[in-house]
Amino acid sequence: xxxxxxxxxxxxxxxxxxxxxxxxxxxFVDARIVDTIEALxxxxxxxxxxxxxxxxxxxxxxxxxxxxHNEVFPKIKEEFIDTGKVSFIYxxxxxxxxxxxxxxxxRCSGEKKFFSFLKVLYNKQKDWTRTxxxxxxxxxxxxxxxxxxxxxxxxxxxxxxxxxxLKQRLNASKKFDIKATPTLYINGEKYEGDLTFxxxxxxxxxxxx
Numbered sequence: 001x002x003x004x005x006x007x008x009x010x011x012x013x014x015x016x017x018x019x020x021x022x023x024x025x026x027x028f029v030d031a032r033i034v035d036t037i038e039a040l041x042x043x044x045x046x047x048x049x050x051x052x053x054x055x056x057x058x059x060x061x062x063x064x065x066x067x068x069h070n071e072v073f074p075k076i077k078e079e080f081i082d083t084g085k086v087s088f089i090y091x092x093x094x095x096x097x098x099x100x101x102x103x104x105x106x107r108c109s110g111e112k113k114f115f116s117f118l119k120v121l122y123n124k125q126k127d128w129t130r131t132x133x134x135x136x137x138x139x140x141x142x143x144x145x146x147x148x149x150x151x152x153x154x155x156x157x158x159x160x161x162x163x164x165x166l167k168q169r170l171n172a173s174k175k176f177d178i179k180a181t182p183t184l185y186i187n188g189e190k191y192e193g194d195l196t197f198x199x200x201x202x203x204x205x206x207x208x209x
Contacts, residue, residue, distance in 0.1 A: 039107040039155075040164040043114050045077075046087030052080070052207055054088050055185040057172060059095040060102040060121050061129050062181045068195055069122040075197045080204055090118065091172060092165050093181055098134045101156065103165050105142045108155035117145055 054076075058065040080086035092107075094100040106117040120141060121128075128137035142152050155161070172178060177190060184191040186203060193199045 035108075035154075036158060036160045036164065038111065039104075039158075039161045040168070041111070043090045043107075044087060045115055046081045047084045048087065050081075050085055050087040052086045052187055052204055054086055055091060056088070056182050057091045057093040057176065057178050057184075058182040059093050059099040060106070060118075061094075061096055061099040061125070063125070064180075064195070065182045066122045066125040068182050069118065072195060072197045072200065076200060079201070085208060086204065090115070091168065093169050093172060093178060093183075094165065095181065098129065098138070100162060100165060101135055102128075102138055104156060104158070104161050105138055105147070105152070107161060107165070108151070108158075109142075109145060109147060113145065120145060 056068075058068070076086065076088070081088055092099075092103040094103050102121055106114055106121060109117045124141065128134055128141060131137045139152060139156075142155075143149070147155070176183070176185065182195065184195075184200075187207065191200070191203065193203060
């Protein structure tokens with residue numbers, strides 16, 4: 001009787017182990033898939049009902065992009081995005097490997113922190129791009145932004161996110177006429193004017209009125 005019970009217990013233990021292995025394997029895979037999908041999701045701020053949609057294609061190592069985000073974008077956000085008149089979509093268009101890594105880290109920060117990370121990366125662009133090891137400087141910024149060491153390792157090592165960004169860049173190259181960064185599209189049309197707040201404000205008000 002004891003031997004019979006022992007056999008049943010062993011069979012039960014093996015089945016339990018097998019179930020646990022399958023369950024946790026699928027849970028892990030799902031977590032990775034969800035993380036990748038969330039990271040590659042369209043990065044947008046502003047209300048859905050806004051009359052104007054601005055799409056920006058930018059590279060985090062681009063000096064003109066930094067100038068736009070440091071000097072122009074905050075004014076657009078305050079006057080038009082925060083007031084519900086404009087919705088803004090940010091599209092990564094990395095021009096080099098460090099811009100790509102920076103894009104991956106920003107996207108791994110999560111939906112709520114993404115634009116905050118952009119702000120810091122553009123604000124501190126000269127500090128991290130001009131060091132002997134830009135990648136190490138990027139990791140320091142990631143830590144200051146609240147990402148933990150383990151999160152950073154998983155994030156940077158996630159080839160799917162990197163490949164996804166490059167695929168989006170390739171698709172954008174085919175679909176849009178992008179010859180330089182930043183490039184703006186306003187309500188589906190390429191913006192050819194100056195990248196000053198005054199010029200963009202005039203364009204927006206022309207559409208709104």
